[in-house]
Amino acid sequence: MRIRLVLAVGALGLLAAASLQDPRPGRALDARLHHLGNDRTPEWTEAPADPEGQRLDIDFESRTHATDWMLYVRQRSIDNVWRIVVNGKEVARLVPGAELVERWYSLPAGSLRDGTNRVSFVPDTPTDDVVIGDVRLVERSAREVFDLQKLSIRVVDASDASPLPARVTLVGQGGTKPLLLFATPAATATRDGVLYLDGEATVELPRGTYACFATRGSEWSLASSAVTLGASPASLELALRREVDTAGFVACDTHLHTLQFSGHGDASALERQVTLAGEGVELAVATDHNHQTDYGIFQRELGLQRWYTPVVGNEVTTDIGHFNGFPFDPAMPRAPFRSRDIVTIVQGMRELGAQAVILNHPRWPSTTDSPFGHHHLDRLTGRFDPPLELPVDATEMINSTTEELDALALFRDWFALLNRGVRLFAVGSSDSHTVGEPVGQGRTWIPSSTDDPAAIDVSAACAAIREGRTSIGLGIFATALVDGRPAMGLTFDRSSDAAPFVFDLRVQAPGWIHPRKVTVFANGRAAATLELERTDGKALDRTLRVEVPLAARNDAWIVAVVEGEAIDTPAWPSLNKYTLAATNPMFIDRDGNGYTSPGSAASAFAPKTTDATVAARFAELDGAHSVQLAAAWLTTLRAQGVERGVALERLKRALGPKASEDAEIAELLARELR
Incomplete structure (x- = not known):
């Protein structure tokens, strides 16, 4: 039986609405804050x-009203859908957000009637724990309450002055995010301080002076200007330049959500389309939780077809991990998300048509409580x-809405798996659930036979992900080149060449992002480190010649990682305090x-080895091969019945100086001794 809390407010008289500066505006309908849900939350004091x-x-x-009025609410921890229902009719939904905040909601003209009225806050998920209260009725419209003025904004491509989809960020005094209301035309998406538009839009916001920024993802410049809204409407034009050359590649976000079909976040399906165009995402994979969403329907409604190719995907959300698969037929059954066996889950996804399967955020929600954590x-x-067993094609090394304090933490996981022999490639994604979280902030660049974002070959893109012919980035674009051609995912025969392996690394970033350090890893060990000078305000496009020495008997994989400074503009908020790029491996x-x-x-x-032959082999091997052989030979000796202490002594003798000189081998031995 549904439990509900009912409060009655008597005829208190109709008070004049307080000014916006009054911390308790309007007439109190319920002054208390209420905890709704099903769990104790002592931390919410x-x-x-x-x-x-x-x-x-x-x-x-109350009484009837011929103009819009406002409802003031304080709320906390709104993750799922909560409907505001007035006299049996839905008038709004609570804006999602974790913190205790004030929110204003419009009551359309005629919502209230003379006499007794009822306002209800109704969840789609009754077990959702939230705080709602201090509900107040303000008998004025939003335009009156917030003293709104119109601002018309146009964003253009600096090369030809044509309108360009973009993200516009407005910042008030003290870094405040102004309310943005009544945006037109339909192809817009707004949240406090953020407007996505298809080239042109008009929006209303409180009068004042604002810093205005325009961006279009990490391949374009940043434009800014100040604007003051006073007694008259204002207009503003900002021009963006493409600053990163991605010819031959398309920008893909493999992990995207909507409130409409995932049940949490705040982006509607229509709003999601505008954000994709505005961030320059060219291959957009819809991955709502256990739902196959077709963005094409909504893209066509807004006329955004020329900006990107939509792909029907599904984040198969299970108790043992989350897996993105695509493409799917939206009419097909869903994958077996109730299974607790990864092989069964992935096999089911492939049987339903998935050509690429990705393990998402492998260390989420925490290092220990996650797929990699549960299996130590x-x-x-x-x-x-x-x-x-990991029968997937790739895993997320960059997920821009998952906090990773250490930029290289997931890379250490990945490098260990590559050394072990797990053929697993890297992808970058946003996992954006909201309008404000930039889609494509984490992205994967995929080779493409066309630069037309509306005509991308989805099957070819999936093949590139499966084969590792991609690179990933959070603000930075890096490509490994051999003889001038992309080399990620390729194998190079160096059996008759003792010289170092030589390749070029091209690093690019717009002028507002600052790459600073390149580390080239061979079999997980740093083989080369290069510093990059800061290019203040100028786009970076630098090609580095890299030489990687090769041991005589050791096959190798090589990955380049670029680390950069944190994003220092409010125009493109980022959860993690760094920028990043990485190539997928080249195999030698x-x-x-x-x-x-x-x-x-x-x-x-x-x-099949002996103490003498294994000692000779250790002398020829690099560190990564030595670690793997040490672990494998120790396992072999124990399987042969050799006592643990004796096996360790034999291993130490065979290793020789490496037993103490190689830090990873020393750690392996120390761990076995404990």
């Missing part, structure tokens, strides 16, 4: 720790305990038999 019900109904006396991924050996074959990972080579050699 403003409301009772125990829930009082699962919805809130307030009865009050060993960053030395790449082994899982208990064992975990040293023996002419194709690339073999350190772990696979060790597993093949360890069962």
Whole structure:
């Protein structure tokens, strides 16, 4: 039975609405803050720790009104859909957000009647724990309450002055985010201080002076200007330039949500289309939770077809992890999201048509409470305990709405798996659920036979993800080139060449993002480090010649990672305090038999070796191969019944100086001794 909390407010008289500066405007319908839901929340000190019900109904006396009025509400922890229902009719939905905030909602003319009225706050998910209260009726319209004025904004391509989809950010005095209301035309999306538009829009906001910024993702410049709204409407034009050359690649976001079909966040399906165009995403994969969403329907409604290719995907959301798959037929059944077996889940996704499957945020919601955490991924050996099979094509190394304090933490996981022999590639995504979180902030650049964003070959893009022929970035674009051609995902035969492996690394960023450091990893070890000078206000386009020494017997994989400064503009808010880019691996074959990972080579050699032959092999191997062989040979000795202490002593003798000189091997031995 649904529990509900009902409050009655008597005929208190019709008070004049207070000014906006009054912290308690209008007439109180319910002055208390209420905890609704089903769990105790003692940390919310403003409301009772125990829930009082699962919805809130307030009865009050009022009168009819011929103009819009306002409802003032304080609220906390709105994650899912909460409807504001007045006299049985939905008039608004609570704006999502985690913190305790004040919100204003419009009551359309005629919502109230003479006599007794009821306003209800009704959840789609009754178990959702929230705080709602201090509900007040303000008998004035939004234009009166907030003293609004019109601002017309036009964003153009500096190369030809044509209108350009963009994100516009407005910042008031002290860094405040102004309310943006009554935006036109339909192809707009607004939140406090943020407007997405298809080239042109008019919006109303409180009179005052604002800093105005225009951006279009990480491939374009940033334009800014000040604007003052006074007694008359104002207009503003901002011009953007493409500053990053992505010819031959398209920008993809593999992880996108809507409130409409995921049930949380705040972006409607129509709003999501405007944000995609405004951030320059060219291949947009819809991945609502356990739902196959077709963005094409909404894209066509707004006339945004020429800006990107939509893909029907699904974030198959399970108790053991989240998996993005695409493309799907929206009419097909959903993948087996109730399964607790990854192989079954992924097989089901592929049977339904998925050509690419991605393991999302592998360390979310925390390092330990996550797919990699539950299976205790060993960053030395790449082994899982208990064992975990990963039949996916890629995993997220960049997810711009998941906090990762250490930019390289996930890379250490990935490098361990590559060394172990798990063929797994990197993708970057946003995982955006809201209008304010920039889609495409984390993105994957995919090779494409066309630069027309409306005509991208989805099957070819999926093949590129499966084969690792992509690069990823959060603000920075990096590509590895051999003989002038992209080299990510390719294997190079160097069996007859003892010289270092040479490639070019091209690093690009717009003038408002600052890459500073390049690290080139070979089999997970830093093989080269280069510093990049700061280019204040100027776009960076630098090609670096990189030489990686190769050991005689060691096949290798090579990944370049670029780290940059935190984004220092309010125009493109970022959760993590760094910018980043990475290539997918290049594979180096040293023996002419194709690339073999350190772990696979060790597993093949360890069962048939002796103390003398393994010692000779250790002398020839690099650090990563030595770690894998040490772990594999120790496993072999234990399987043969050799006592643990004896096995460790034999391993230390075979390793020779590496037992103490190589930090990772020393750590492996120390761990085995504990």
